[in-house]
Amino acid sequence: MQDIFTRTVSRRAFLGGALAAGGLALAGCGSSKSPSDNPTGGTQPSGGASPGGGNLVKNLRIGVAGDLLLAGVLRYQASNQPLRRTVFDYLLDKNSDGSYRPALATAWEWSSDQKTLVFTLRDGVTFHTGRAFGADDVIATVQAAMAKGSGAQAASLLKYATDLKKTGTNQITATFDSPFPAYLDAFAMLPIIDSQTYANIADGKQVIGTGPYKFQSWTAGSKFEMAKNSSYWQEGKPYFDDLQFSIITDTQALLAAMQSGSLDMVDGMVTRDAVTLKKTGKFTVTPSASYDIYVGANTKVKPLDNVQVRQAIAYALDRDRIASQVYNGLAEASCIPWADNTPGISKSQITHYAYDIDKAKALLQQAGAAGTEVSLSPYPADPATSAIADIVEYGLTQVGFKVKPVSYDSATFAAHIQAGDFPGLWVTNVALTAMGPVTALLTANPLTTAKNTENFVNDQYTSVVKAAVTAAKDQQAAANTALTDYLLEQAFHNTVVQGNTPVVGVNGLSGVTTDLTLAVDLTNAKLTA
Amino acid sequence: MIRYTLRRVLGAIGILLIASVIVFALLHMAPGDPASVLAGPDADQQTIAAIRHSLGLDQPLVSQYFSWLGQLLSGNLGMSYTIHQPISTLIGQRIGSTLQLTVAATLLTVIFGVSMGVMLATSKRRWVTSVIDYLGTLALALPPFVSGVILIFLFAVVWKALPSGGYASLFSHPGDAMQRLIMPSVAMALPGAPVIARLLATEMRRVGEQEFILTALAKGASRRWITWRHIVPNSLGPAIIELGIRIGQLLGGAIIAEAIFARAGLGSLLVQSVQNRDYRLAQVLLLMAIGAAIGTQLVAELCIAGIDPRVRVGGRA
Numbered sequence: 001m002q003d004i005f006t007r008t009v010s011r012r013a014f015l016g017g018a019l020a021a022g023g024l025a026l027a028g029c030g031s032s033k034s035p036s037d038n039p040t041g042g043t044q045p046s047g048g049a050s051p052g053g054g055n056l057v058k059n060l061r062i063g064v065a066g067d068l069l070l071a072g073v074l075r076y077q078a079s080n081q082p083l084r085r086t087v088f089d090y091l092l093d094k095n096s097d098g099s100y101r102p103a104l105a106t107a108w109e110w111s112s113d114q115k116t117l118v119f120t121l122r123d124g125v126t127f128h129t130g131r132a133f134g135a136d137d138v139i140a141t142v143q144a145a146m147a148k149g150s151g152a153q154a155a156s157l158l159k160y161a162t163d164l165k166k167t168g169t170n171q172i173t174a175t176f177d178s179p180f181p182a183y184l185d186a187f188a189m190l191p192i193i194d195s196q197t198y199a200n201i202a203d204g205k206q207v208i209g210t211g212p213y214k215f216q217s218w219t220a221g222s223k224f225e226m227a228k229n230s231s232y233w234q235e236g237k238p239y240f241d242d243l244q245f246s247i248i249t250d251t252q253a254l255l256a257a258m259q260s261g262s263l264d265m266v267d268g269m270v271t272r273d274a275v276t277l278k279k280t281g282k283f284t285v286t287p288s289a290s291y292d293i294y295v296g297a298n299t300k301v302k303p304l305d306n307v308q309v310r311q312a313i314a315y316a317l318d319r320d321r322i323a324s325q326v327y328n329g330l331a332e333a334s335c336i337p338w339a340d341n342t343p344g345i346s347k348s349q350i351t352h353y354a355y356d357i358d359k360a361k362a363l364l365q366q367a368g369a370a371g372t373e374v375s376l377s378p379y380p381a382d383p384a385t386s387a388i389a390d391i392v393e394y395g396l397t398q399v400g401f402k403v404k405p406v407s408y409d410s411a412t413f414a415a416h417i418q419a420g421d422f423p424g425l426w427v428t429n430v431a432l433t434a435m436g437p438v439t440a441l442l443t444a445n446p447l448t449t450a451k452n453t454e455n456f457v458n459d460q461y462t463s464v465v466k467a468a469v470t471a472a473k474d475q476q477a478a479a480n481t482a483l484t485d486y487l488l489e490q491a492f493h494n495t496v497v498q499g500n501t502p503v504v505g506v507n508g509l510s511g512v513t514t515d516l517t518l519a520v521d522l523t524n525a526k527l528t529a
Numbered sequence: 530m531i532r533y534t535l536r537r538v539l540g541a542i543g544i545l546l547i548a549s550v551i552v553f554a555l556l557h558m559a560p561g562d563p564a565s566v567l568a569g570p571d572a573d574q575q576t577i578a579a580i581r582h583s584l585g586l587d588q589p590l591v592s593q594y595f596s597w598l599g600q601l602l603s604g605n606l607g608m609s610y611t612i613h614q615p616i617s618t619l620i621g622q623r624i625g626s627t628l629q630l631t632v633a634a635t636l637l638t639v640i641f642g643v644s645m646g647v648m649l650a651t652s653k654r655r656w657v658t659s660v661i662d663y664l665g666t667l668a669l670a671l672p673p674f675v676s677g678v679i680l681i682f683l684f685a686v687v688w689k690a691l692p693s694g695g696y697a698s699l700f701s702h703p704g705d706a707m708q709r710l711i712m713p714s715v716a717m718a719l720p721g722a723p724v725i726a727r728l729l730a731t732e733m734r735r736v737g738e739q740e741f742i743l744t745a746l747a748k749g750a751s752r753r754w755i756t757w758r759h760i761v762p763n764s765l766g767p768a769i770i771e772l773g774i775r776i777g778q779l780l781g782g783a784i785i786a787e788a789i790f791a792r793a794g795l796g797s798l799l800v801q802s803v804q805n806r807d808y809r810l811a812q813v814l815l816l817m818a819i820g821a822a823i824g825t826q827l828v829a830e831l832c833i834a835g836i837d838p839r840v841r842v843g844g845r846a
Contacts, residue, residue, distance in 0.1 A: 151569035202613035222793030415561035
């Protein structure tokens with residue numbers, strides 16, 4: 001048979017083709033810095049000189065890990081964090097020591113019997129539409145938060161007021177049947193909306209607030225943009241002309257975008273990657289306020305209905321290892337859901353369940369549950385919880401449990417949190433513990449008393465929570481101590497660390513802060529080139 | 530040819546209808562729903578039930594299916610539950626990115642695949658076929674999530690020659706769009722090209738032994754002319770089918786490449802809609818992906834039928 005394929009590819013032709021292909025690729029590469037170098041296709045104009053030298057960059061490119069869910073802008077939800085302190089303002093802000101500072105409210109005053117609270121609102125504040133902000137907008141915000149289906153956590157605090165009404169052009173008054181100091185927390189976590197445009201917020205057409213930046217556009221799943229609010233009530237601020245947010249859901253892609261210089265800042269980067277970037281010396285990491293990362297136990301499921309079994313689990317959690325290996329020093333080992341500076345909290349409570357396999361084994365033996373199977377599910381949206389689950393699984397196996405790892409997607413996991421029907425243990429967080437025990441106990445599904453994810457509902461729990469919620473200032477510490485002791489004893493909600501969500505920025509970015517709702521505040525942020 | 534085409538088109542419509550039932554049922558069988566996503570993590574069951582009622586999700590599934598199908602047949606894709614925008618708008622925003630990537634990746638697959646295939650089949654130099662064979666095996670073993678990460682590391686992080694990802698419009702920012710297209714399209718083309726090359730080379734060797742080729746040789750036709758005029762066109766069938774399948778997959782959304790390269794295309798929209806249990810959006814996107822796969826396969830079959838009359842005759846028999 002004659003071979004038809006006698007034509008050969010000459011070496012010259014082969015090399016010529018390869019060179020042509022290479023040339024084409026290089027022509028395509030060119031300079032990646034021009035015309036733009038960010039995933040949104042935007043540009044990075046230079047700005048004026050900063051007082052400290054260098055040029056102030058006018059356009060900040062920010063990477064975020066999730067898309068907006070504008071219909072839920074009134075509630076704490078990770079996806080809406082980029083909006084809460086950029087487009088919107090709160091009535092007041094809460095400090096980590098539990099005190100408050102003015103924002104849209106310049107003053108607030110409790111009556112002597114603590115049953116009336118009067119807010120004085122800031123004068124001269126306008127919405128991005130140009131309309132003046134006033135008492136009606138605060139009342140509209142409260143009504144929207146308390147409306148059926150809003151899901152706003154603040155509603156659980158707002159309902160303690162028997163009445164809220166406008167008592168002057170710039171004054172509102174709340175009345176109560178009994179004192180409820182934590183009412184102020186609601187206004188330190190509730191973005192004030194424009195009552196006239198709120199109906200159009202869900203599709204992104206009119207996202208109107210009083211904040212330092214105006215919402216410009218949103219391409220769902222891809223990007224959103226904001227522009228400077230030149231009429232902002234804090235004179236001379238903000239400092240950027242534009243904020244360009246790129247939605248990058250893949251953690252590798254988010255890391256690569258920072259490393260390649262396509263982004264200036266990332267809000268919500270996984271801790272592991274934040275540490276990687278910090279080690280290069282080219283980036284700064286700003287930790288957020290600390291919040292509760294915990295292992296929950298469904299107390300309706302055997303053997304987790306036995307308190308000794310739950311205590312055995314608490315002793316099998318290697319918190320120090322979790323803090324050092326998973327969070328690389330960006331988290332503190334802790335056994336309690338609240339910050340260590342919470343009134344009434346002692347060091348012995350924070351370290352109550354030191355890692356002790358022998359004690360855990362003994363408790364499990366006493367409970368007659370050695371060798372029983374427990375399922376363990378990490379929160380899928382946070383890779384850190386998977387790493388925690390690995391360490392938890394190791395500890396539980398050492399004690400004598402048979403651990404069955406169960407994986408869910410984000411929506412299924414959230415549905416289990418809402419319904420309280422996990423088949424065993426799970427690992428996730430309660431971010432609102434940063435606001436303090438009262439707000440967390442009244443708003444977060446894993447800790448509420450009437451119904452919670454762990455299905456731990458009894459009179460004693462209700463009683464200690466009620467005491468903490470309604471305690472007068474001088475009794476707050478004692479109530480927190482009693483509540484925390486009870487949580488530790490019952491071990492249905494086992495905190496492993498006080499974690500945080502780091503904000504990573506390039507060197508030269510300054511003034512970035514986060515509040516107790518973990519929202520990034522860019523009002524004072526500057527980037528010097 | 531008309532009867533053949535008609536029969537294929539009717540078959541495709543039937544498959545799409547069956548697919549719509551399966552897609553609808555599978556999505557609704559998954560735990561969680563848009564109401565629980567919209568209600569937020571700390572919502573109580575009453576809040577979730579109120580949202581479920583307002584979205585009509587408490588209606589019987591059969592009635593929800595026919596309502597959705599009726600809407601689709603009237604040309605209305607509906608509104609997204611979670612994004613609150615028309616689904617047609619959301620698709621319009623994303624389809625440019627997906628089409629760019631599909632066209633670029635397909636072109637590269639064809640260029641690399643056909644060049645390598647012809648060289649494999651025609652080269653007499655052993656080192657050339659060996660090099661192509663090894664390169665092909667290497668490319669085949671590099672799924673986009675591996676090659677993508679390597680490309681990003683080298684070209685974006687180390688050399689900073691290309692942006693790490695993102696999408697720009699070819700019309701408004703052509704240079705930028707091309708830069709952002711190079712790495713994902715190469716990553717998508719790499720595993721496809723060797724498959725095309727091997728299918729083509731094998732078929733070319735088979736066709737090369739056919740009598741009509743020997744006759745052409747005996748008549749004194751040049752080998753180059755015989756190769757490109759007779760052998761290559763008669764060997765493209767399996768490669769076209771393979772290419773059709775790949776284009777269909779790409780049109781449905783290159784989920785992994787879009788995630789790695791932060792491209793907001795239909796694939797990432799589908800992932801987002803499934804994660805949010807945005808049934809309406811996910812249903813339309815899945816149906817589109819299935820439609821694209823069926824459509825490209827249909828076009829591939831019609832192309833083959835056009836090239837090779839035996840297929841048409843066989844189809845009628």
